[in-house]
Amino acid sequence: MLQFMLLFSRQGKLRLQKWYVAHPDKQKKKITRELLAILLARKPKMCSFLEWKDLKIVYKRYASLYFCCAIDQNDNELLTLEIIHRYVELLDKYFGSVCELDIIFNFEKAYFILDELLLGGEIQETSKKNVLKAIAAQDLLQEDDAVEIALKELGLV
Amino acid sequence: MLGYDISWAAFNIIEVMSSTKFTFKRTGYLAASQSFHNETEVLMLTTNMIRKDLNSQNIYDAGAAMTGLSCFVTPDLARDLANDVMTLLSSTKPYLRKKAVLLMYKIFLCFPDALRPAFARLKDKLEDLDPGVQSAAVNVICELARKNPKNYLSLAPVFFKLMTSSTNNWMLIKIIKLFGALTPLEPRLGKKLIEPLTNLIHSTSAMSLLYECINTVIAVLISISSGMPNHSASIQLCVQKLRILIEDSDQNLKYLGLLAMSKILKTHPKSVQAHKDLVLQCLDDKDESIRLRALDLLYGMVSKKNLMEIVKKLMLHMDKAEGTNYRDELLSKIIDICSQNNYQYITNFEWYVSILVEITRIEGTKHGALIASQMLDVAIRVPAIRSFAVSQMAVLLDNAHMLVGNTQRNSIYEVLYAAAWICGEFAEMLSDPRGTLEAMLKPKVTVLPPHIQGVYVQNIVKLYSRVVAQLEAEDNKEEAEALGELLVEKLPMFVQNANLEVQDRACGALQLIKQLIKLQSKGEVIGEELQALFSGELNPVAPKAQKKVPVPEGLDLDQWINEPPSESSSEEEVRGDIFVKSDHRMIQQNDVHKMPELTEEELEKRRKARKQEQANNPHYLKATTPSGKSGLISSDKYLQVTGNTSKSRKTKKTRKRSKKGKSVESESDEDSIRSVHVVTITEGEMPEGAKSSDDDEDERNSNDPHKALNIDLEELPLNNEDNVQSHPVSPLSTNAPGKVNLKDEKKKKRRGEKEHKEKTREKKDKSREKHKKKKQKEEDTDLVSSQLIEEKSKEEPVTNGLSPESADKNEQTEKQKNAENTKGQLDDIEFWLSPNDSSQRPNSELGAKVSSSPVPPSDLNLDSVKVKQEKEEKMSSKPEKTKKKKKEKERKSKKEKKKVREHHDSLLQEDSPKDKAEYEEAPGIATPSKEPGSSLAQTPMTPSMPPASKYRLLAEDKNMKLIYETRVLPNSSNQIVVSIIFTNQCGYHVKELEFNILDTLNTRLARGTDGNNQNSVKVPFQLPPGTTNEGQFAFDVDKVVMPQMLRGTFTYMIVTDGGSTHEKLDFKLHLPVSAYFIGSMYKRDTFTELLSSGDLSAKNTLILERVDYEFSHMLSKICFHCHFTVVEQVALSASLYSRSIQGDHVCLLAKQVNSKLTIDGKSTNSQLLSSILDEVKILLNPTENVSPCE
DSSP: OEEEEEEEETTSOEEEEEESSOOOHHHHHHHHHHHHHHHHHSOTTSOSEEEETTEEEEEEEETTEEEEEEEOTTSOHHHHHHHHHHHHHHHHHHHTSOOHHHHHHTHHHHHHHHHHHEETTEEOOOOHHHHHHHHHHHHHHHHHHHHHHHHHHTTOO | OTTOOOGGGHHHHHHHHTOSSHHHHHHHHHHHHHHOOTTOGGGGGGHHHHHHHHTOSSHHHHHHHHHHHHHHOOHHHHHHHHHHHHHHHTOSOHHHHHHHHHHHHHHHHHOGGGHHHHHHHHHHHTTOSSHHHHHHHHHHHHHHHHHSGGGGGGGHHHHHHHHHHOOOHHHHHHHHHHHHHHGGGOHHHHHHHHHHHHHHHHHOOOHHHHHHHHHHHHHHHHHHGGGOTTHHHHHHHHHHHHHHHHHSSOHHHHHHHHHHHHHHHHHOHHHHHTTHHHHHHHTTOSOHHHHHHHHHHHHHHOOTTTHHHHHHHHHHHHHHOOSHHHHHHHHHHHHHHHHHHHHTTOSOHHHHHHHHHHHTTSTTOSOHHHHHHHHHHHHHHOGGGHHHHHHHHHHHHHTHHHHHSOOTTOOTTHHHHHHHHHHHHTGGGOSOHHHHHHHHTOGGGGGSOHHHHHHHHHHHHHHHHHHHHHHHHTTOHHHHHHHHHHHHHHTHHHHTOSSHHHHHHHHHHHHHHHHHHHHHHTTOOOHHHHHHHTOSOOOOOOTTHHHHSOOOTTOOTTSOSSOOOHHHHHHHHHHHHHOSTHHHHHHHHHHHHHHHHHHHHHHHHHHHHHHHHHHHOTTOOOOOOOOGGGGGTTHHHHHHHHHHHHHHHHHHHHHHHHHHTOOHHHHHHHHHHHHHHHHOOGGGGSOTTOOHHHHHHHHSOTTOHHHHTOOOGGGHHHHHHHHHHSOTTOTTSOOOOSOOOHHHHHHHHHHOGGGHHHHHHHHHHHHHHHHHHHHTTTSTHHHHHHHHHHHHHHHHHHHHOOSHHHHHHHHHHHHHHHHHHHHHHHHHHHHHHOGGGTTHHHHHHHHHHHHHOOSOOOHHHHHHHHHHHHHHHHHOOOHHHHHHHHHHHHHHHHHTGGGHHHHHHHHHHHHGGGOHHHHHHHHHHTOOOSSOOOOOOOOOSSTTSOOOOOOEEEEEOSSEEEEEEEEEOTTOSSEEEEEEEEEEOSSSEEEEEEEEEOOOSSEEEOOOTTOOTTOOEEOSOOBOTTOEEEEEEEEEESOOSSOEEEEEEEEEEEEETTEEEEEEEEEEEEEOGGGGEEOOOSOHHHHHHHHHHTOOOEEEEEEESOOOSOHHHHHHHHHHHHTOEEEEEETTEEEEEEEETTSOEEEEEEEEETTEEEEEEEESOHHHHHHHHHHHHHHHOSTTOOOTTO
16 A cells, blocks of 8 residues: 655655655654655665665656655555556646646646545556546536636626 | 645635535545644534535545545544445446445544445455456455455455456456465465466566566465475576566666565575576665665575675675765675574684674774674684684784774774784783783773773783793793883873773772782792683673573472462452453463473473584584683583583584594583573563464554454354445344245244234235246346345344344354354365365265254254355355255255245245246245145256156056156255155045155155154045045155165055955155256356366266167257256257256266267266266167166
8 A cells, every 4th residue: 555655856845745644744744854865865776666664665756756655565666666657647648748847836636636546545547548537527527617606706697 | 735734724624625616625625635634623524524425416526525535534534434435335436436445445444343344345346347446446455455364365266266367467466465465374375376376477578467476476485385396396487587677677676676586585595596696796786775685685695605705705895885884784794694593604714704804994884893793702602713813813903003093983993892802811822912912002092992991901911911921931030020010101091091990990900010010029920820810711601591590499489479468369359350451460370370381391392402403513613611700600500401412412523623623622511501501592581372473463553453454254244234234324223124034934933922923924025025036037136136035034133133132142143153154154265275176075064064963953053054155155156055055955944844834935035046947846846745735837847848747657556556756856965855646546535545665775765753764654635536646755865876766665545335445555666866966057157167177077978879869859858857958059969967966067968970879978976977877878778668767
């Protein structure tokens, strides 16, 4: 099971965090800080896994963004790497060649996509198509809402 | 969010969540999932809102709610919402199902009670049509099972099937991981797994799957260890594949390859050692973590032969290595590798010492103390090496200034501690003691840390005494005095040390030497006496020696020194009654008393083991004679104890040691000391009763949610059905519709008249049900509805438990059910795991059960049996299972003859869906009563058959004619029914019909309860002139593999006008093998499955040269008379199937070429097969056209 997932930039700015195990904020911050320090110090040629406390950290760098997951001792690292990659692919498909700015400005979309991919730390849907379909349907709902609100404001409804 | 604290907005978030607009709701849930945690108080307010959203029409509302809930679920929320989420498990939308499945896991963690009722549904989801849902269910169960594997062992067959059929790698990985967790519990599972796993390893291109397979194979091989003959092949395969991984340019694969390799290393070091070159290569890798992994591997790969080579390589690396961390790691690894297992692999200690000295040149290590302790250890325990060690240490001391260099983050100076001590202690071996002494007096020494200076001072005096004695022996008094002067001059630098101990020692030494100089000036010889100060040698003391001090006789350490205050003990007793917890205390007390006994036993065992090990270990290290200074522990005592044994081995050892030039005497002493000391391995310390297997669980943090999930799921179905059937909220509060089957009825009868009325209503319901059934019997839905009935009826005992007693009873029943159930399931998995004896086992087992319980089992048992059956049915679709079920049911119905009328109806309802033909036959057959059956409509077995009578003539005279037919009971393994039609052919009234059979060993007439074997059975009707009636007689049979011929008599009384006469009629009743055959099967798959399963071991062939019948006619004949079913017919060949009531399968392949007919038979029972083939032969062979029954 995934314990948490972090996205942060080369500069150490946290861009996205998803915790599948509840921690108080303080501890979240502490973990994040520690991991950032460790991971940013690693050289690009190094392998993507490291053991950290009683967890295993799987991370991968895409352009300037680090994707980092913490998994249990007996989880499969490669599978986790696969999940990260799947997520990046999804972001890429959704935003159209995703960049860090996309995630900064549309962080909620990034979260929604992640929520469709993973639930409670387990992979929920392995089909990219299905995830995107679900997201699109929900976006559509939102748009309907938006239209309705706009009409209301104009006094048309 | 975004790193800012938004806990103040918690309430606003909830407001947004409760908005009807999806936009807001979605955002609200996202905010909640990001910021809420267990302690968020406002969560309490959300319960109803979340419930509303879960049940929303819009699937995305529910989706958002579930996503959010998965992040902030609390025990309260979990408890309140578990049922709503459970309802979503059976939603029609896969989108919701899969989310619900995953969410259930989170709920289980918070609210373990939910697991039991939800488990069955979860299990169903394993076979969900939507792959997403399926894989979600696999994920969840895998997660659950990894924490508490033993409860999920029964699911292994399902997963096995999934594993072999699925192509979804995501899921496969999880399943394989799950198996990895299960195999340690069930080695047979491992054997079954090896093959598909190796296939996967061969075939898959996905690295993640490959890696998982290898991991599991390793786990499997560890768990079955030596049980597999060809496991070396699998290991070889794994190692090969891992090599490919390691050779890959991808760092990740390399890392994982090494990681997995180290797992193999633990059990199969040989196979890994072959790849030493590869591992050494990895040491050059750029990535530190990979190098560290490689180092780990090296640790296990060394042997006597390659140790030097490997260490040399490592030393080279150390020179090159950048980064102190890695260098430190390397250093400690070198020492670990060399010293592992009591220096097992070191053949030349001089080499090792020089390595240690070499290591000291490494700058900036923090392992100085480690090196020092190694030096001390080796010098003390390997006497042969001492002179060499001493010379090396002297060199070190001479070059102390090099080591002292920069003391920050450098602990290498620690070796000086060792060097000083060794030089002082073994001063007689120094080639230039004086030079060393001077080296130790260099002013730079004061820079060293105080504890080293202390050792310096002490050893300076030792050296001094040695040198003085030497000089005096040479009669060189001047020199000796000069040396004293030197010391007096130099020692004050220690006296000024800030550290008290150094000061103390230095002062003492200084005064001593001053005193000595005085004595010397008087011309006295002091050397001898001075040396006496330091005589004697220090021996290594085993870590546990202190504990091994034997308790003097008469001293009982467990005895109270004072009588314990009486109050407390009485208090304890009182508590014992009140609190459960005090049990714990009692146990502890008991343990205390047990302890001495246990440890002694254990000790003895260990001692032996240890001796054995020593005897085989040529590298066993020695020290020299113990004496004065070791007085702290009474080592002499141990010497005496073990002296005898050690002497016997002495000679052997001596030979070896003497090569290295060691003294014989010292060996034996050391030997005995070691053997006493080393015997004491830690376990004595462990609390009693703490077995290693328990540890994992015990040590598990009590906060660990998984611990609570350790629920015995075998018990599930019962409670589950209770729960599922009713509204899930409260399993006990439902009132089920009044449909019962027999066991409830029986139970109710026992409970008294109270429910009488209800019962009658129920009976009505039942019969209505029956009618309905008949109408729709051809529909598949039957199966479902009948199951429903069964489930409902199961629920009854709970819901009807009005009085407290009955509730109690229910509880008991439940328990018993559970027990039985568990057993059933175990049986089942056993069955799955051992395919070879599959078809035989359940039967024999059952047979044993039946015969061993002549007394009708109470209905409690019946209940449980039923549950078991149901369970089995769910678990596997194999025909044996269902048959077993039927048998059981038949047994049940037999035992309740009184109520048979009422009961068999409901039984039929259960049976009917499975087979139409059986169902139609059932009404008459299932009644093994002697009452006259009403005339029955007979349906031919095979649809193609013309309606024909199977009745054969049994006996006939001028008055009476008897014809008979055999029928199998669909759910009995040891009974058949012979239905006899009595026809009155005369013009008179016939009465007092009596029927008797001479029982054989194998076949007995069921005579009812009074059980006298000789009594004839009265036929309970009279026959007016010209009438016909039918009577049915049940026969108990043991074996069904041979045809039977029974002799019998039939007596009756003819009432003529002039009185009555008794008549007697003898007959022979032929029971062919086919009489025991049930010519039906469930699916065509079963047939092919059966043939491919290899269970049908018996083969036989029947060849008929000339058959006059048409092929189809012949088939019909076989089907009709021998109770077979045509599974498939292609042109002039056909496959036929039938099975005996005892579950033996018979498959026939009939082929006709011209007029020649070949029938190939396969069966699980060879005798049965030959009997049936004989029967077919007689049936078809026109030349011998003798009806088998006459």
